[in-house]
Amino acid sequence: MDSELDQWITLLRSPLLDDRLVAIKTLQHLGDEDAIAPLIDALQDDDPTVQTLVITTLWEFAHPSAIPPLLGCLGSPHEAVRNEALSALKELVSTDDLMKLLDVLQTGNFHAQLNALVLLRKIHDAQALPFILPFFESENVELREAAVTTLRYLNQVVRCEPALALAQDPSETVRRAAVLTLGHLSDDGVVPLLSTLLTQDADWQVRRNAAQALDILADPAAIAALVAALTDPEWQVRKFAVRALQKNADPRALPTLINALADDFSDVRRDAATALGNLGQAEALSALQQTLNDPDIDVRIFSERAIAKINQTLAATAHG
Amino acid sequence: MAQTSQRVDVPVIVDESKCLEKCNACIEVCPLDVLVKNPETGKAYMKYDECWFCLPCEKECPTGAITVQIPFLLR
Amino acid sequence: MQILATDFGFKIQRMQTDVLVVGGGTAGTMAGIKAKQANPDSDVLILEKANIRRSGAIAMGMDGVNTAVIPGNSTPEQYVREITIANDGIVNQKAVYETGRLGFEVIQELESWGVKFQKDPDGNYDLKQVHRVGKYVLPMPEGKDLKKILTRQVKRHGVNVTNRVMATRVIVQNGRATGVVGFDVRSGDFVVIQAKAVILCTGACGRLGLPASGYLYGTYENPTNAGDGYAMAYHAGAELTNIECFQINPLIKDYNGPACAYVASPFGAYTANAEGHRFINCDYWSGQMMLEIYKELNSGNGPVHLKMYHLDDDTIAEIESILWANERPSRGRFHEGRGENYRTHGVEMNISEIGLCSGHSASGVWVNERAETTVPGLYAAGDMASVPHNYMIGAFVYGRVAGENAVDYLQSLDHLEPDADFLAAEQARIYHPLTQPNGIPHTQVEYKLRRLVNDYLQPPKSPHKMEIGLEKFVAYTDTLTEMGARDPHELMRCAEVHFIRDCAEMAARASLYRKETRWGLYHYRLDYPEKNDAEWFCHVNLKKAETGEMELFKRPVEPYIIDVDLKEEVYDVAVR
Numbered sequence: 001m002d003s004e005l006d007q008w009i010t011l012l013r014s015p016l017l018d019d020r021l022v023a024i025k026t027l028q029h030l031g032d033e034d035a036i037a038p039l040i041d042a043l044q045d046d047d048p049t050v051q052t053l054v055i056t057t058l059w060e061f062a063h064p065s066a067i068p069p070l071l072g073c074l075g076s077p078h079e080a081v082r083n084e085a086l087s088a089l090k091e092l093v094s095t096d097d098l099m100k101l102l103d104v105l106q107t108g109n110f111h112a113q114l115n116a117l118v119l120l121r122k123i124h125d126a127q128a129l130p131f132i133l134p135f136f137e138s139e140n141v142e143l144r145e146a147a148v149t150t151l152r153y154l155n156q157v158v159r160c161e162p163a164l165a166l167a168q169d170p171s172e173t174v175r176r177a178a179v180l181t182l183g184h185l186s187d188d189g190v191v192p193l194l195s196t197l198l199t200q201d202a203d204w205q206v207r208r209n210a211a212q213a214l215d216i217l218a219d220p221a222a223i224a225a226l227v228a229a230l231t232d233p234e235w236q237v238r239k240f241a242v243r244a245l246q247k248n249a250d251p252r253a254l255p256t257l258i259n260a261l262a263d264d265f266s267d268v269r270r271d272a273a274t275a276l277g278n279l280g281q282a283e284a285l286s287a288l289q290q291t292l293n294d295p296d297i298d299v300r301i302f303s304e305r306a307i308a309k310i311n312q313t314l315a316a317t318a319h320g
Numbered sequence: 321m322a323q324t325s326q327r328v329d330v331p332v333i334v335d336e337s338k339c340l341e342k343c344n345a346c347i348e349v350c351p352l353d354v355l356v357k358n359p360e361t362g363k364a365y366m367k368y369d370e371c372w373f374c375l376p377c378e379k380e381c382p383t384g385a386i387t388v389q390i391p392f393l394l395r
Numbered sequence: 396m397q398i399l400a401t402d403f404g405f406k407i408q409r410m411q412t413d414v415l416v417v418g419g420g421t422a423g424t425m426a427g428i429k430a431k432q433a434n435p436d437s438d439v440l441i442l443e444k445a446n447i448r449r450s451g452a453i454a455m456g457m458d459g460v461n462t463a464v465i466p467g468n469s470t471p472e473q474y475v476r477e478i479t480i481a482n483d484g485i486v487n488q489k490a491v492y493e494t495g496r497l498g499f500e501v502i503q504e505l506e507s508w509g510v511k512f513q514k515d516p517d518g519n520y521d522l523k524q525v526h527r528v529g530k531y532v533l534p535m536p537e538g539k540d541l542k543k544i545l546t547r548q549v550k551r552h553g554v555n556v557t558n559r560v561m562a563t564r565v566i567v568q569n570g571r572a573t574g575v576v577g578f579d580v581r582s583g584d585f586v587v588i589q590a591k592a593v594i595l596c597t598g599a600c601g602r603l604g605l606p607a608s609g610y611l612y613g614t615y616e617n618p619t620n621a622g623d624g625y626a627m628a629y630h631a632g633a634e635l636t637n638i639e640c641f642q643i644n645p646l647i648k649d650y651n652g653p654a655c656a657y658v659a660s661p662f663g664a665y666t667a668n669a670e671g672h673r674f675i676n677c678d679y680w681s682g683q684m685m686l687e688i689y690k691e692l693n694s695g696n697g698p699v700h701l702k703m704y705h706l707d708d709d710t711i712a713e714i715e716s717i718l719w720a721n722e723r724p725s726r727g728r729f730h731e732g733r734g735e736n737y738r739t740h741g742v743e744m745n746i747s748e749i750g751l752c753s754g755h756s757a758s759g760v761w762v763n764e765r766a767e768t769t770v771p772g773l774y775a776a777g778d779m780a781s782v783p784h785n786y787m788i789g790a791f792v793y794g795r796v797a798g799e800n801a802v803d804y805l806q807s808l809d810h811l812e813p814d815a816d817f818l819a820a821e822q823a824r825i826y827h828p829l830t831q832p833n834g835i836p837h838t839q840v841e842y843k844l845r846r847l848v849n850d851y852l853q854p855p856k857s858p859h860k861m862e863i864g865l866e867k868f869v870a871y872t873d874t875l876t877e878m879g880a881r882d883p884h885e886l887m888r889c890a891e892v893h894f895i896r897d898c899a900e901m902a903a904r905a906s907l908y909r910k911e912t913r914w915g916l917y918h919y920r921l922d923y924p925e926k927n928d929a930e931w932f933c934h935v936n937l938k939k940a941e942t943g944e945m946e947l948f949k950r951p952v953e954p955y956i957i958d959v960d961l962k963e964e965v966y967d968v969a970v971r
Contacts, residue, residue, distance in 0.1 A: 021382040022342045029348060029448070031550050053382055060543055062509050090537060091509050124518040152516045184516060205709065236663070236707065265705065266673065267663060295672040298665075351445040351454050351619050352612065353559065353580060353884060368884060369838075370612050372651075373725045376449040390725060393610040394649050395732045 005030065009038045020050050028057040036061055040069050048078040055081065059088035067092055071104055075112030086115045093119050102131045110140065117146040121153040129157055136162050141171045148174065152181040159187045167193055172203040179206055183213030191217060195225035198241070204234040211240035218247045230256040235265040242271040249278040258287045261303075266296035273299065277306030280313030329392045331373055332366040338385035339363040346377035346386055398823040398830060400578070400585035408579070408586045411810055412440040412555070414801050415590035417562045417575060418624070419443035420451020421787055422777025423596035424545040425501075425794030426801075427554040430594075433802040439554045442588065444561035444580055444887065445619055448546050452598055452617055452754070452778060453787065455724055456541055458658055458717060459534040460512075461525075461786040463502055464495040468522050469529040471495030475957045477526055481681045482757055482783045483913050483926070484961045485637065485934060487953045489764040490782045493796060494789040501791040502533070509544050511537045525657040526679045532657060536717055560586050562623065563825050563890050565593055565631040565773060566813050572631060572773035573811045576821050578890075583883035585822055587813055591805035592772045594797045595760065596790075597624035599642065599778040600898045602891070604748030604853060605845035606651065611838060613651050615644055615747045616778075624779040625751060625760060626897035633768040634761040634938045636781045636950065638905035641854065641917045642752040643685050645699075648745040650729050654701035659714045664703040667741065668696035680755060681784075682915030689746060689854075689916050700741030711737050746916075748845075749853055751898055754790065756917055757783035761936060761950075766797035769938070772808075774801050827876065828889045834879020837888040844871055844892065848899050855919040856906050865903040871896050900945065901937060908947045909935045928961075 008030070011023035024042065027035040039061075042054045055073060058066040070092070073085035093101065101123070104116040117135065120128050128150070135147035148166045151157065163185060166178035179197060182190050191214070198210040211229060214222045222244070229241035230253075242260055245253050253275070260272035273291060276284040284306070291303040332355065341362030347355045354368040355377060364386075371391060378386045389395070400407055414430045416423045419441040427441045443450055464474045474495035479486050502520075506512065513521040513534040522530035535541075549556060562577035566589075574589040601616020612618040629635060645666075647654050656666045656678040668674050668691050675687045691699050703711055715737065719727035730736070753759035759781035766774045776793035778785075785793065828834060851864025875893060880886045911927035912920050933949040940946040 018340050018383075019342070022340055025343055025345045025380070025382045029345070031547065049382075060540075060547065062544075062547060087537075091511055091540070153518075155517055205707070235705075239663075295670065297673045297676050301676055349446055349449045351450050351617060353445065353887075370618070370888070372454075372612050372614075372618050374449075374455050374617070375724050376455065379724075388725065388728075390650075390729050390732055391608075391610050391613060393608045394613050394651070395729065 005032050005034060009035060012038055012042050017047055017050070020045065020047070021053060024050065024053045024057055028060055031061070033061060033063065036063050036065060040066060043069050043073065048076075048081050051076070051078070051081045052084045055084040055088055059084075059091065062092060064092075067097055068100060071100055074104060074115040075107060075109035082111050082115060086118065089119055090122060093122055095123050095125060098123055098125050098127065102128065105131050110143070114142055114146055117143070117150045120150050124153055124155045126154045126156040129154055129160070133162060136166055141174060144169065144171070145174045145177045148178045148181050152184055158185060160185055161187055164189050164193055167197060172206060175201065175203065175206045176209050179209040179213055183216040191219045191221050195222050198222075198225045198237075199228050204232075204237055207232060207237045208234065208240055211237055211244055215240060215244035215247065218244070220248055220250065223248055223250045223252060227253050227256050230260055235263070235268055238263065239265065239267045239271060242268055242275055246271065246275040246278055249275070249280075251279065251281065254279060254281060254283060258284060261287050261291050266294070266299055269294060269299045270296070270302045273302040273306045277302075277309035280310050282310065282314055285310060328369050330366045330369055331371040331389045331391045332377060333387045333389065334364050334366070335385045335387070336361065336363045338383040340383060343382065345380040345382060349376040349380050351376070396823060397819065398826045399819070400583070400822055400826060403583060403826065403829055405578075405583040405585060408584050410440065410557075410586070410588045411438075411590070412588065413437040413591050413805055414439045414594065414798070415575060415588055415592070416441045416594045416596055416798075417627075418451065418596035418598060418777070419447035419549075419556065420596060420598055420777065420790075421453055421545075422780075422790040422794035422797070423451070423594070424549050425791045426594045426596055426776055426798035428548055428552050429795040429798030430802050431552045431554050433799045435553070437802055437805075440588070440590075441549065441554060441556045442560050442562055442575070442577070443556065443558050446558045447542075447549065447556055449542060450617075450619065451542070452620065453541055454617055457535065457787055458655070459532055460502070460788050462494060462498060462531050462784065462788045463520070463522065463533040464498045464531065465502070465520050465522060465533070466499060468520070469531060472957050473529050474531065476959050477529060477531075478784050479955070479957070479959045480961070480964050481526075481679070484932060484959070485640075485757065485913070485952060486783055487763065487781075488956050489953060490762065492956060493764050494782060494785055494792045497792045497795065498788045501788055501795065505544075505791070508548050510541060511535060523657070523661050525660070526677070534658070534717075561887055561890065562597075562627065564821055565595075565627050566817065567631050567770060568811045568814065571771040574813065575627075576813070576818065578825060578883065578886065580883050580887040583886065587818060589810040589813065591808040591810065592774065592801035594766075594774040594776060594801055595624040595628060595779060596775070596777045596794060596797075597627070597779055599750055599752035599754065600625050600895070601750045601752070602841070602845065602895055603750050603848055603898055603902065605842070605849050606748045607745065608649050611841060611845070614750070615646060615651050616750055616752065620778070621891035622751060622894045622898035623891070624775065625901070626894040628760040628768060628770075628773065628775060628779075629897060629901065629939055631770050631773060632939055633770045633773060634936045634950075635901060636759065636761045636934045636936045637753075637757040637783070638751060638901045638937065639909050639918045639935060640682070640757040640914050641902070642750040642755045642758070643682075643854070643916055644680060644747040644755065645685065645688050645744050646747045647726075647729070648698070648743040650726065652726055654742045654744050655718055656701055658717055659701065659703060662710050662714050663706050664701060664714065666699060666744070667702040668699050670696055671702060674699070682756065682917035684915065685746065685917065686915035686919060688744070692746065698743055698745070700743050702741050703737040704739055704741060708738065749848065749902075751902065752778045753781050753783055754778040754786050755784070756914065757781065762793070764796070765800045766793050767800065772804065825886065825890055828878045828880035828886060831879040832881045835877045837878055837880065837885060837892055840874060840878050841888070841892045841895065844896060844899065847871075848902070852899070852902055852906065854916050855921050858907065858920070858922050861903050861907050865900065865907065868896060868900040868903055904945055904947055905935050905937060
């Protein structure tokens with residue numbers, strides 16, 4: 001058995017590409033951990049197909065000794081090589097690898113940095129914050145987007161003023177990511193900024209994400225902007241604005257929510273019914289009676305529940 | 321019983337110019353065990369029309385020699 | 396007629412092990428690992444007719460788990476209530492409870508092995524609500540390599556693996572399971588394995604009904620899962636249960652994969668009728684949901700589809716990246732070939748062929764909460780064991796339970812020498828097709844059998860049709876003797892057709908026996924369209940009687956450990 005293993009390990013260094021591919025494939029299927037060190041050496045092979053296959057194989061072995069060499073592949077000029085290394089490391093990195101990942105951020109290689117920012121999301125460690133912040137200033141859109149997304153995954157970071165600037169970035173992909181991250185921050189300017197973006201940003205996905213962030217934050221200061229967003233031309237903005245209004249039941253939303261029961265999109269109608277149920281006001285009852293005949297079963301069910309809830313609230317107030 | 325040699329369109333297509341004679345990766349992983357080597361050429365082919373189009377053969381092939389199509393009756 | 400393996404130049408291989416696991420899929424790999432963990436000195440062997448790297452229901456990965464009971468999101472008690480209601484009360488609650496109780500430990504262990512479950516930005520499990528109440532669905536967007544991870548752990552634990560050997564019968568001596576016999580599907584060798592405990596983990600009977608496409612292997616389940624364990628347990632004398640509670644799934648029309656409304660629904664997609672409106676409010680698969688789909692399909696509002704075309708490009712791209720990557724990676728190719736795009740087309744859905752699978756519904760070999768069948772020394776886990784709606788987590792839990800209990804059970808036992816007559820009879824049975832290489836090919840014999848299943852057993856169930864079907868399935872025993880094979884591979888398929896026939900007969904008899912309608916479409920009887928708790932609040936069990944006849948009987952539902960008021964809480968996915 002050992003000699004069989006040795007034979008394939010020797011073939012790893014064959015001048016023939018085909019032989020090297022067969023050798024790696026066989027070592028992968030044999031699964032003998034004695035092959036790990038020679039496989040790590042084979043990462044230096046000139047051929048990117050060989051490199052990619054070696055990464056797949058090392059991934060399968062899942063041995064911690066392969067993590068540093070795999071980190072070294074994150075900046076490979078070959079797309080297939082660095083993508084395979086990223087996939088492998090997504091499964092293999094643990095909190096022990098924090099410092100190594102932070103080192104990769106310093107390399108100056110764009111691909112390595114981008115991939116390291118993605119991998120830091122698996123670790124959720126606030127110590128990464130000072131290493132991420134410089135990327136907020138990057139000239140590169142992808143790095144700014146990746147950095148502000150990673151910020152969302154750092155537990156314990158509750159304030160981060162620089163993220164607010166990225167919510168007004170010239171690139172919409174950066175703004176979309178930054179706005180979602182703001183939903184996890186409590187800086188003073190967050191709710192006013194999200195309210196402005198919800199009603200004024202030119203990109204509808206930024207507006208939708210602002211509604212989602214405001215749903216998480218559940219701050220009454222956003223009510224006026226959320227009510228205004230109920231007439232947004234994009235239905236997903238309306239849907240998430242309605243959802244945010246479910247948590248913050250506010251009578252100011254009543255007329256627009258009643259209008260939302262006639263929305264063309266069933267998700268908006270359904271979620272508006274729930275929001276009206278939470279408001280508990282008799283004015284909504286006749287409109288909700290209408291949606292009991294909605295063609296969409298969810299709208300019917302949630303309208304029925306809303307009516308029951310309003311009647312309950314009314315009965316409780318009458319007795320109390 | 322009389323034998324016929326009716327052709328069927330098989331889902332697993334092997335590019336013989338890429339298939340390596342020493343390699344058995346696809347044959348080893350096929351859950352339905354439908355792939356074998358042609359003893360004359362050393363190239364893999366689909367011998368039995370019993371494919372679940374689950375793709376391990378294609379994913380495991382180190383040279384990208386295999387393409388799995390959806391079986392004709394489904395596609 | 397005496398037929399021996401050696402007549403064809405095959406060898407006879409003998410093996411011995413303490414624990415024998417038949418089937419190296421989800422449940423089997425876990426059973427092997429847990430048996431070895433429980434006693435590292437014991438010999439544990441996994442027997443697999445394919446290769447454990449890529450075998451079983453999750454050969455290519457899995458995009459999420461359906462039944463994750465995670466503290467803070469749900470409790471084992473809630474889970475038992477949910478499954479009790481979803482399975483119309485016919486459950487052994489103690490067995491269901493184990494899946495809820497041990498599921499979280501399984502998830503943690505899988506995670507320690509490198510399986511990545513979806514987490515929210517705070518690092519908590521990102522559970523989705525798909526069931527009526529409670530959150531149990533946990534996505535694993537990077538789950539495509541689950542099988543690879545399990546294979547690695549099997550190896551690290553020192554569990555022995557024999558690939559490409561198919562078991563055909565369990566050996567029973569002195570009233571206990573003492574091993575299995577089978578054959579090598581490549582060399583043809585006859586394989587006799589003596590074991591002190593046998594754990595069957597052979598998956599569903601996925602090749603029972605014929606898919607509408609007519610392609611024998613275009614089934615929802617991995618077609619290697621031909622009901623091997625159902626048939627082997629039956630012939631070993633074990634009880635089977637709820638066989639009439641078929642597995643039927645809502646799938647993409649002509650394709651063998653689910654539309655996966657539950658994966659796409661968090662993004663705003665939903666199952667809609669031809670008008671584009673929702674007609675069910677819960678995407679969790681149940682017989683009740685299937686009945687609603689059946690009704691909608693057969694109404695003026697059919698066909699039904701998974702609706703995504705109201706979503707934006709970026710959201711659809713994200714859904715595609717999940718749906719096309721894992722459980723059914725060929726799905727993107729399927730749509731592409733038809734020029735279909737989620738941005739403009741709904742994904743047309745249809746009802747699948749019938750099968751037997753406790754993972755989705757409830758049919759299986761009867762097991763208690765210790766994974767014991769009614770035959771001592773014989774255990775079962777995964778899609779073929781009777782714990783309802785058990786899915787992947789349940790397969791892992793019961794693999795574990797079986798592995799640990801089997802090791803405990805076999806302590807003081809010795810191997811027994813198999814009975815020579817039994818070995819001879821089995822060789823005569825399995826090698827018979829080789830004696831007539833020009834016999835009818837297994838493909839044709841299987842096609843006709845499964846077409847008869849469609850003709851006579853596909854719900855809604857008609858008693859007269861099922862009587863005809865039963866008669867034909869019984870007569871088919873003779874047809875099987877006409878099969879011819881030319882090599883060990885074809886022999887494997889022939890042996891599988893035997894398993895399928897056994898399952899078809901069980902399905903017909905059990906469906907005729909339960910004279911009521913239950914589990915929505917799964918057991919919808921045209922002659923008894925109502926549920927009848929007074930007479931049928933019980934399991935229908937069956938077993939091979941001493942006479943060799945199939946015997947059916949009622950088995951009472953074990954007293955509940957979690958109180959559920961079934962009158963109040965009728966499972967309804969379409970409140971009107």
